[in-house]
Amino acid sequence: MWFFSSPQIVFGEGALSYLAQIQGKRAVIITDEQMQKLGFVDLVKEQLAQANVETRVFDQVEPEPCLDTVRRGALMLCDYEPDWIIGLGGGSPMDAAKAMWALYERPDLPPDGINPLEYLGLGKKAKLVTVSTTSGTGSEVTWFTVLSDLNEKRKLGLGSRETLATIAIVDPMFAMKMPPRLTADTGLDALTHAIEGYAGTWHNDFADAVCLKAIELIFRFLPLAYRNGDDAEAREKMHNAAALAGLGFGNSMAALAHAMGHSLGAVFHVPHGRAVSLFLPYTMEFNANAGNYRYADIAKFIGLDGLGEQQLTWQLIAAVRDLAIELDSKTDLMSLGIARDDLNKSMEHLLVNAENDNQIVPSSRQPDRAELRKLFEYAYEGKHIDF
Ligand SMILES: [Zn+2]
Numbered sequence: 001m002w003f004f005s006s007p008q009i010v011f012g013e014g015a016l017s018y019l020a021q022i023q024g025k026r027a028v029i030i031t032d033e034q035m036q037k038l039g040f041v042d043l044v045k046e047q048l049a050q051a052n053v054e055t056r057v058f059d060q061v062e063p064e065p066c067l068d069t070v071r072r073g074a075l076m077l078c079d080y081e082p083d084w085i086i087g088l089g090g091g092s093p094m095d096a097a098k099a100m101w102a103l104y105e106r107p108d109l110p111p112d113g114i115n116p117l118e119y120l121g122l123g124k125k126a127k128l129v130t131v132s133t134t135s136g137t138g139s140e141v142t143w144f145t146v147l148s149d150l151n152e153k154r155k156l157g158l159g160s161r162e163t164l165a166t167i168a169i170v171d172p173m174f175a176m177k178m179p180p181r182l183t184a185d186t187g188l189d190a191l192t193h194a195i196e197g198y199a200g201t202w203h204n205d206f207a208d209a210v211c212l213k214a215i216e217l218i219f220r221f222l223p224l225a226y227r228n229g230d231d232a233e234a235r236e237k238m239h240n241a242a243a244l245a246g247l248g249f250g251n252s253m254a255a256l257a258h259a260m261g262h263s264l265g266a267v268f269h270v271p272h273g274r275a276v277s278l279f280l281p282y283t284m285e286f287n288a289n290a291g292n293y294r295y296a297d298i299a300k301f302i303g304l305d306g307l308g309e310q311q312l313t314w315q316l317i318a319a320v321r322d323l324a325i326e327l328d329s330k331t332d333l334m335s336l337g338i339a340r341d342d343l344n345k346s347m348e349h350l351l352v353n354a355e356n357d358n359q360i361v362p363s364s365r366q367p368d369r370a371e372l373r374k375l376f377e378y379a380y381e382g383k384h385i386d387f
Pocket of ligand 1: 276
């Protein structure tokens with residue numbers, strides 16, 4: 001038995017105005033300071049005012065939100081008792097909003113009680129709306145929540161199908177303001193979701209469909225959105241692609257590049273999209289060396305040439321590398337400015353983090369510890385994976 005979970009998705013130009021139609025008394029916008037500065041919080045407030053919904057704002061979500069922030073937000077929710085929670089921003093505010101929602105409805109839960117095996121009974125006090133302002137994480141349509149455990153220097157991958165937003169608003173207006181570097185990092189994150197979602201062992205017909213469409217859109221429109229942020233069509237297509245990729249990996253999981261990227265991010269504070277997409281071609285090679293040729297389907301779908309599955313697979317991996325280079329992204333860990341000594345010192349920590357990351361589970365090839373170490377080392381030097 002399988003599920004395909006999705007919020008109700010409101011997308012395209014003017015999608016935000018949906019908020020003017022909601023029924024309720026009070027809403028809390030969970031966001032970060034940047035969203036205030038960009039004026040995005042005011043835009044949301046205006047719509048809620050039209051719906052006669054009173055609003056408060058929690059704008060203290062930091063990048064890679066920590067458990068403490070989630071607890072503080074949940075306390076505010078318990079105090080104000082909203083019937084709507086609006087997660088506004090990139091992945092961090094939306095993830096934080098999901099976790100705060102869960103703790104608001106279930107104050108008895110420890111944060112790590114938000115897991116797929118626990119029945120939470122959410123939705124009795126409030127509904128969750130996610131409003132994505134970047135085109136990458138897909139958090140608006142997934143039930144995953146990634147939080148930081150600062151004491152343990154690790155990322156906590158939490159989530160329950162119940163923390164899926166009730167409504168996701170995918171309005172391309174928000175994406176227009178992303179600077180080029182953020183456009184590239186988040187867009188490559190979406191590409192990683194879609195490729196891992198398609199090639200991992202939990203792939204399924206429903207997720208495959210949205211992953212393929214997302215990959216096609218990203219190869220076509222990400223370079224355009226990167227080069228010219230004012231290209232409204234490219235921005236809209238990328239905003240949709242990120243949500244499609246989110247639906248894909250939200251229902252088939254990501255894989256090894258995410259496990260390694262989470263691990264690296266927790267130790268060296270590399271932004272999520274930059275970290276996971278850096279590892280993507282290395283892990284694709286690692287999988288392809290063991291005969292995972294699902295990549296060939298993707299290559300065919302986006303119109304790459306090649307004779308047979310093997311050649312098509314290597315064409316796709318080359319295309320992923322070329323795309324990263326076209327977006328001026330770093331393709332090895334050394335270029336990220338990580339010193340060799342620091343890598344060596346942190347290696348044990350990196351390995352343990354990656355091995356314990358739940359995204360490693362659907363990887364089509366499970367690395368043993370020696371292979372995982374070599375993957376990090378090869379990615380450090382930019383060497384092709386030949387094992
Ligand atoms: Zn990701």
